[in-house]
Amino acid sequence: MAPLTGRLAPLGKPLTYVLKALAPQLGHVRNGNRRYDVTVAVRDSRSDPGAARQAVHDLVTLDQAHIVLTMAGTQVLPAVAEACEELRIPCVSTTFPWQAYVHARGASPGHAFRWTYHFAWGLDDIAGVFARMWEQIDGPHTVGCLWNDDFQGTLLRHPEHGFAPVTSARGHALADLGPYREPATGFQTQIRRMRDHDTDIVTSAATTADLALFHHEARQAGLRPRLITCSRWLTYPHSQITxxxxxxxxLADAHIATLVYWSPNHPYRSSLDGTTCADLAHAYQRDTGASWLQPLGLAHALVEIAHHVLSTADDPTEHAAIAHTLANATLSTIAGPLDWKRGPTPNIALLRLVGGQWHPGPKGPNLAIVTNHGAGDIPVTGGLQHT
Structure with missing residues (x-):
């Protein structure tokens, strides 16, 4: 299930590329002494929750899917997962903080889903990475929070699962600049609050267009954040998103720092054929003419997981056997080691995060890794830049 059309289409490209690139290896799997032919069916979510639900139904009823893979979309991904849960079809997803994955489906941490599994990072992991980058500029800080009025902003403000527990424990204060509706028409209220709270660092989960508008209006008001940390759309090169x-x-002038969950410099290999992260990024750029995107490594890992599960399940033709194997799966992938038995909550395997920053380059923005706390095997490739 990939967003081939609609606003999420740029994020569907890595998954469709990986499926084409790995096609020769996906024609069959060996499970014990038996060989099973494999068909890969691709359906378009159209970047819409309703269309995604219908597409899941088509995958199950028309394509007779045994496992569904998906990624991308704060509304679309939970819709796919819920449809799979209702239809009792195993599903693996990624590119979505695990707290959001759980809460968007009306559940709480600790709840165990029967058919749907996810690998990603947590909001607490993002907060920790961002705080360490703030701390490279003296500190502690009062940080202005530019968060929307939708599900994303609500969860970031959550007193237990949002940013505050992690950042306050590290001595930082968060100043909520006030919610706004996407797409934004202006940020005068947020800029006044930024001045009132004397915040010189801003954290956000804004779209590229909204963050650019905020930065422009802040500069016009005589304010220039020393650093902006931003997740969500700013984990991708803004030159490819808009x-x-x-x-x-x-944005090239705004010193945008972000989270990094995959890069060509990560020291991992594919469990299928030993392909390195650098190999995958280079092949993608060679074959598409476009810069690598972080979801590329996660898309590859999705396919690795499906291959592993179909190769090791007691009966790869039975949905229950596939789901049971997923629940107990551990696998070293091109995105890093994954272990669904360790939590942090049922159905979730954690990915490690490091901190990165978009640095201007001759071929467009370049994502440099500027902090690797807790992941020393991932090399730092640049220094944090700020005003």
Whole structure:
């Protein structure tokens, strides 16, 4: 299940590329003494929750799927997972903080789903990475929070599962600049609050267009954040997410730091054929003419997991056997080691995060790794830049 069309389409490209690139290896699996032919069916979520639910139904009833793979979309991904849970079809997903994955489905941490499994990071992991980058600029700080009025912003503000527990424990204060509706038409209220709280660092989960508008209006008001940490869309090169030149120009000047969950410098290999992260990124750029994207490594890992489960389940033709194998799976992938038995909550395997920053380069923005606390095997490739 991939967003082939609609606003999430740029994030569907890595998954469709991986499926094509690995096609020769996916024609069959060996499970014990038996060989099973494999068919890969691709359905378009159209970047819409309703369309995604219908597409899941088609995968199960028309394509007779045994396992569903999906990624991308704060509304679409939970819709896919819920449809799979209802239809009793095993599902593996990624690119979504695990707290959001649980809460978006009306559950709480500790709840065990029967058919649906996810690998990613937590909001607490993002907060920890961001705080360590703030701390490279003296500190502790009062940090302005530019969060929307939707599900994303609500969860980031959550007193237990949001940013505050992690950042306050490290001595930082969070100043909520006030919710806003996406797409934003202006940020005058948030800029006044930024001035009132004397915040010189801003953290956000804004779209590229909204963050560029905020930065532009802040500069016009005589304010210039020393650093902006931003998750969500700013984990991707803004030059590939929007075609608006003014957005590119504004964000290139904004010192945007973000989370890094995969890069060509990560020291992992594919469990299928030993392909390295650098190999995968280079092949993607060679074959598509586009820069690598972080979801590329996770898309590859999705396929590795499906291959592993079909190769090791007691009966790869039975949904229950596949789900049971997923619940107990451990696998070293090109995205890093995954272990569903360790939690932090049922159905979740954790990925490690490091901190990165978009640095201007001759071929567009380049994502440098600027902090690797807790992941020393992932090399730092640049220094944090700030005003």
């Amino acid at each position: 075609t608006t030149p003014t957005v590119h120009t504004e």
